[in-house]
Amino acid sequence: MKFSSLKTKVLIWFIGTITIVLFSFSFLLYYFIEESINLKIQNNMYYSAKDMHDEIVENKLHEITFKYEKANGIAAAIIQNDKIIKKSEDFTIKNLSEYINKDQIFFSNESSNETVDAIYVLNFETPYKGSIVLHKKGLPNKAEDIEEILFVLNPIFLIVLIFIGIKLIDKILIPIKNITQTAKQINIDNLTQNISTDQKEDELKELAFTFNDMVKRLREGIEKMERFNNDVSHELRTPLTVISTQIELALKKDREKEYYKNSLEKIDDESKKMKHMVQDMLILTKYTKDNIEETFCLCDLNSILMNCIEKFVFFADKKNISIEVKKFEKTLLKANSSLITILFSNLLDNAIKYSLENKKIFLSLFEENGRIIFIIKDEGIGIPKELLPKITDKFYRVDESRNKSIKGFGLGLSIVKNIIELHNGNMNIGSKESVGTTVLITFEANLEHINVRNS
Incomplete structure (x- = not known):
């Protein structure tokens, strides 16, 4: 396959486009799935933190036992004036200053590439200024799993799509190959060959019609040129015959001066006719719409x-x-x-x-x-x-x-x-x-x- 061929160019364009589309889709899919998982985790931790805050507002801090959080694998701590006033036994976060005063969720995979830790912070102003920090360890890293799946599937999809693309391009290029084969058969001695126009109404059919019309105009032009040459030959034959005859008769034997004069006048007359005809033909061919x-x-x-x-x-x-x-x-x-x-x-x-x-x-x-x-x-x-x-x-x-x-x-x-x-x-x-x-x-x-x- 020549690198400069139309098939190669279309295939390169197709592969490039499919690759960009496929990886863009994979990136968006990964992004939306990751966001969906994170949002679900955030909502669960938010409602847990909100329940704690409601109990704090009702002065029931002493009743908070972190039983629900412990059952769901969540470590929790309640902060007042940057100090922990109550926490669950498994709460191990030390650098709290990095998280408090920021109402958001944090993810990290420091413990393992296969799992992630989620830290959620809920800040509140009543009944005092404080924060609730929730920490859930060992969440399955589903986004990482999806990334690995896409990493394996994308090349497979790409290979399959390239194979399908090659077959489609071959099918699309069949009419062009037919046009090329027909064009190779056309020469000065064979201008009756036409390209089939049986295909569907599309650009290739229009190309076939245009090509056939071009060949038709070329054929008509050559026919006109041949007729013109035949006409010129015919019209020049008469004066040339007269000139040749007059010269031949004059050279056969000595004649009177008057005879030679008449012969020369006839030759001059026929020469002028040819001159005028050549001038007229030059007028017909000298100018075109491109140079006029x-x-x-x-x-x-x-x-x-x-x-x-x-x-x-x-x-x-x-x-x-x-x-x-x-x-x-x-x-x-x-x-x-x-x-x-x-x-x-x-x-x-x-x-x-x-x-x-x-x-x-x-x-x-x-x-x-x-x-x-x-x-x-x-x-x-x-x-x-x-x-x-x-x-x-x-x-x-x-x-x-x-x-x-x-x-x-x-x-x-x-x-x-x-x-x-x-x-x-x-x-x-x-x-x-x-x-x-x-x-x-x-x-x-x-x-x-x-x-x-x-x-």
């Missing part, structure tokens, strides 16, 4: 949005699309300004690309009920209702046969979703085919932002 907040600053969303609009006006004009701002209020948000710029840019880019010619794009940015709200609405081709849940997946594009002329890798909305989640925001997308798409984004505007805005 250190990049936050107080951003003027109005200025960021206006800068983005200015950049995309040229592309909108090409399709005779007008960008109209319906509601525009001063809004501040603690955020990563670069990511917010990418968010607005991607949404504007999508709205323009998927809008028909001679249409409009409507923008709104305002604050309401402690929330910052951004709405972008286009009059584009729309998205089928059944495909809406998928459009934020990486590399997903709605039926490319419907929009072959629109370039992209299907990362735009995935990046937007990721940015919103990093800023603890929410996004809702509504769309209708041949009518258009509306994207509504909300962020929490905390008190700090509101105070800065008001100032």
